[in-house]
Amino acid sequence: MERIIRKKKLGVNIDHIATLRQARMGIEPDPVAIIPIAELAGADSITMHLREDRRHIQDRDLYLAKHIVKTSLNLEMSINDEIVKIALDVVPNEVCIVPERREEITTEGGLQIKPIKSRLEDVIVELKKKNIIVSLFVEPDREAIELSKEVGADYIEIHTGKYSNAYGKEQENELEKIRRSAEYACSIGLGVNAGHGLNYKNTYDIASIPEVETLNIGHSIISRSVYVGIRQAVVEMKDIILRAYYDLISVTNR
Numbered sequence: 001m002e003r004i005i006r007k008k009k010l011g012v013n014i015d016h017i018a019t020l021r022q023a024r025m026g027i028e029p030d031p032v033a034i035i036p037i038a039e040l041a042g043a044d045s046i047t048m049h050l051r052e053d054r055r056h057i058q059d060r061d062l063y064l065a066k067h068i069v070k071t072s073l074n075l076e077m078s079i080n081d082e083i084v085k086i087a088l089d090v091v092p093n094e095v096c097i098v099p100e101r102r103e104e105i106t107t108e109g110g111l112q113i114k115p116i117k118s119r120l121e122d123v124i125v126e127l128k129k130k131n132i133i134v135s136l137f138v139e140p141d142r143e144a145i146e147l148s149k150e151v152g153a154d155y156i157e158i159h160t161g162k163y164s165n166a167y168g169k170e171q172e173n174e175l176e177k178i179r180r181s182a183e184y185a186c187s188i189g190l191g192v193n194a195g196h197g198l199n200y201k202n203t204y205d206i207a208s209i210p211e212v213e214t215l216n217i218g219h220s221i222i223s224r225s226v227y228v229g230i231r232q233a234v235v236e237m238k239d240i241i242l243r244a245y246y247d248l249i250s251v252t253n254r
Helices: 016-021 031-040 059-068 081-090 114-129 142-150 161-165 167-185 201-208 219-230 232-252
Strands: 008-011 045-049 073-077 094-097 131-137 155-157 192-196 212-217
Touching: 008 073, 008 192, 008 219, 008 232, 016 031, 016 045, 016 059, 031 045, 031 059, 031 232, 045 212, 059 073, 059 081, 059 212, 073 142, 081 114, 094 114, 114 131, 114 142, 114 192, 142 155, 142 167, 155 167, 155 212, 161 167, 167 192, 167 201, 201 212, 201 232, 212 219, 219 232
Parallel strands: 008 045, 008 212, 045 073, 073 094, 094 131, 131 155, 155 192, 192 212
Antiparallel strands: none
């Protein structure tokens, strides 16, 4: 069966702008002010994670973003009652349900679906009533993908952390897992996104996977922006993703 090549999109995660602001508990830099700059530079969506402990993004940021975002607003969230209530009130275009531990520095891995399967099903039903697209953040694992389908997700977002932190043969093995997982997810009717740890050196190979649609990237873009500014940092990352896409098209048409 011929593999479908999905158009490649860049989702810019603005959490770390808020991290910088919260370091002084002040008002700047304002993550919301970054949104139009990122979108004009080529971002196809804006991602933000409203954590239970509000360590970076605040409620105010999310509510303002809903009115400012012109592309697509993607909310990363846990299934905490309070957070779910806020999501249903804000109604982002899409959500990605992620695991969350108070003591973690950043999201450490994919969602463990089995222990929370019933709760996930209930939350997904409520989100879909608001026409919100639902994604689950999972490891490149066949069982996790099948469970994502069972609980009613529209998409999976493949956790690319292990790939991003690996080198040499190990990284090649992790990339192959992601390739196989993306192909399988697509074959059972799930859309496929990817993210975590992606940077200017390792994104091309993930964007070269036919089934992957949106690559959600934050830390490396915000880090790069310290040197070149937000606009240029987004432009450079979007260029990598589009180059991978057009290279895929070129190979397929030979």
